[in-house]
Amino acid sequence: MKVSIITSCFNRAATIRGAIESVLAQDYNNIEFIVVDGASTDGSLEIIREYEGRISTIISEPDHGMYEAINKGIRVATGDVIGLLHSDDFFYDNGVISRIVKHMKTTRADFLYGDGLFVNPDNTDKIVRNWIGGNYRLWKVRHGWLPLHPTCYIRREVMMRLGLYNESYKIAADSELLLRYLITGGLTITYLEEYIVKMRMGGLSTDRTKRKRMWDEDIRVYASHGMAPTLTKLEKMAWKVPQFVLALLKR
Template identity: 40%
Template sequence: MKVSIVTVVYNNVSMVADAIESVLNQDYPDLEYILIDGASTDGTTELVRMYQNRITRVISEKDEGLYDAINKGIRMCSGDIIGLLHSDDFYPNNKVVSSFVKAFEEKNTDAVYGDLVYVDKEDTQKVIRYWQSGEFDCESFYKGWMPPHPALFIKKECYLKYGVYDTRFKSAADYELTLRILLKNKISATYLPIVMASMRTGGKSNSSLRNRLMANIEDYKAWKINDLQPKFYTRFMKPLSKIPQYFHGITQEKLELVYATSNSYKNNEVEV
């Protein structure tokens, strides 16, 4: 199976190299990498150019925002499976792609997702939050659940059938997409209990109380435009469900073990 990974970047020269290197170092051979740069002005464009010969396709031009750029990248993908890795995120080891491809092949599934760690912006070995996704269950959406987006990989045919990201959203288009394809259209999904992505802290939707409130409003809108009816507590459960992630109790030794055994999902060897 051919895999396409898309990275979108704008003015992130200090971090994008980690994302790029983590994709280029994957051990899976049939991998297409597409990088969309929104015409950065901080040196990002020049840095990306250093990798030009190793990246399948690089586009540097103005866009209408994050989700517009992501959609542009998705439409360029020729792979059977598509994954998104933002410019301040990175894969924790070189077996992430081969691990989820194995799951696609063995489970004959439409999507595969795993766990994610939030790490310190400067010290990426320091874990702030551990997002342990758990098994997929439609009812979980009503309790505030969603899969971590950088650790979610979806067949291209699902995007073709159910659509890409809704650019009317400013920060919750990823949430809306998961509601649309997993809950409303009920595609099949397989959970791998492994760390599949590392995300630096400081995301837009969580950067301030105002942004969190705006994201909460957009979350509710995501339900309504899909003709789905959340429970009265759903809007409050989504932010509350994040609290246990801060009490992960994971040591550096155990984190290294999780990273090192990212292809051990079949026997459920990793427990956190």
């Protein structure tokens, strides 16, 4: 089973090397690694080029945001399964992809998700949020729960059939895609009860403009699927509370 891993990057010179090396360190030997750079100006592309011989495909050109970049990567991907590793993130350990493939083969799943850790950007040993996905239930999705996006591995055939990221969303395209797949896709979904990724906690919670846009886009996502938008958004926020509690317990 070939796994395509897509990393999108724009001006992430401080973290892109760690993301690349995290992929290259995986012990699974059938990985197609695609890096899509949005014409960075901070030296990111120069760092990416250092690994040119070990990255399957490098695309560097202007784009209109992360989701356009990811869609570019998906369109050139040839793997059986597609997953993402963002430029600020890194895998939990070197055996993550091997365990994902084993579990997907065993369960014959179309869609796999797992657990993830949000960490302090300046001290990646410090856990800020402990995201435990938990067993899949459709009722949870209808009440605001979604799996952690960077832990999701989806068969390429499914993505080609159900459609890629809706680029009209600048923040919530991942939520829209996951909701669309889980509610309407008729997919076989499996939960891998293991940590898959560590994510550097961003500054979204302190950026009022982005928080407002995220609220508006989430409302639009839920309304487009015939859900009660404001109530579902509040339920989504409530699902996050245990993550911070678990992080305190894990320290």
